[in-house]
Amino acid sequence: MTQLREHGHVIRGWLGVEVQELTPELANSFGLPNTKGALVAEVEKGSPAATAGIQRGDVIVKFDNHSLSDERQLPEMVAESKVGSTVPIEVVRNGKTFNLSAKVAELHGEQMAAEDSGKQLSSNWGLNVQKLTPDIAQQLGVLNDKGVVVSQVLPDSPSADAGLQRGDVILELDHKPVKSQAEFWKLADQEEKAHQPALLLVERGSGTLFTVISPQA
Numbered sequence: 001m002t003q004l005r006e007h008g009h010v011i012r013g014w015l016g017v018e019v020q021e022l023t024p025e026l027a028n029s030f031g032l033p034n035t036k037g038a039l040v041a042e043v044e045k046g047s048p049a050a051t052a053g054i055q056r057g058d059v060i061v062k063f064d065n066h067s068l069s070d071e072r073q074l075p076e077m078v079a080e081s082k083v084g085s086t087v088p089i090e091v092v093r094n095g096k097t098f099n100l101s102a103k104v105a106e107l108h109g110e111q112m113a114a115e116d117s118g119k120q121l122s123s124n125w126g127l128n129v130q131k132l133t134p135d136i137a138q139q140l141g142v143l144n145d146k147g148v149v150v151s152q153v154l155p156d157s158p159s160a161d162a163g164l165q166r167g168d169v170i171l172e173l174d175h176k177p178v179k180s181q182a183e184f185w186k187l188a189d190q191e192e193k194a195h196q197p198a199l200l201l202v203e204r205g206s207g208t209l210f211t212v213i214s215p216q217a
Contacts, residue, residue, distance in 0.1 A: 048103050060090070161214075
C-alpha cells in the first residue's frame with residue numbers, strides 16, 4: 001500500500017537470471033552433495049547478476065544471507081528485495097564457494113510481462129518452461145538447443161492430460177517455431193484467447209512427437 005501511494009505501482013526487485021530445479025542427476029553432474037539451491041541456466045547481459053559476476057552453471061545457495069532449499073524461493077526473495085540495495089549472494093561454482101554481491105534493480109517492462117505470463121501458464125496450462133541451453137540439451141540427450149524445455153508439469157492439468165513430461169522440449173506451437181520463453185508465452189496466450197486446442201511438436205530424447213493440449217479457461 002505504501003508503494004502504491006508513493007509510486008502508483010508496486011516496485012519489485014530484479015536480478016536478471018533464469019534458474020532451474022537442481023535435480024539429483026544435475027547435482028551429481030556438477031559434483032554437488034545435495035539438491036539445495038537454484039541452478040543458473042542463463043544470465044541476462046547487463047543485468048545486476050552479470051555485473052555481480054554470476055555465471056551460467058552457478059548454483060545459488062544463499063541470497064541476502066537466506067539459504068535456498070530450491071529454485072522456487074529465489075524469484076520471491078529477489079522480488080521482495082529493496083531496489084537499489086546491495087545483497088550478498090553465495091554461489092557454488094566447480095565445487096568452490098564464492099561470495100558475491102549484487103545491486104538489486106527494478107523489475108519492469110518485458111521482465112514483468114514474462115513473469116505474469118509464466119504464472120498464467122502454470123495455472124491454465126499446468127506447466128512451466130525455461131530456456132533450453134546447450135548444457136541442458138546435453139543433459140537431456142536431445143539433438144539440438146532450439147525450443148524451450150518443460151521444467152514442471154502439474155498433476156491433473158491440461159499438460160499432464162496431453163502427456164507432457166518434465167524434460168520434454170517444445171519445438172513448435174501450432175506449426176510456429178518456438179525460439180524463446182517469451183515467444184512461447186506469446187503464442188500460448190494467443191491460443192488461449194482464441195479458446196482453441198494447441199498442437200505441440202515435442203522432442204523427447206532422440207525422437208519427436210505431436211500432442212494436443214487444451215488450456216483451461
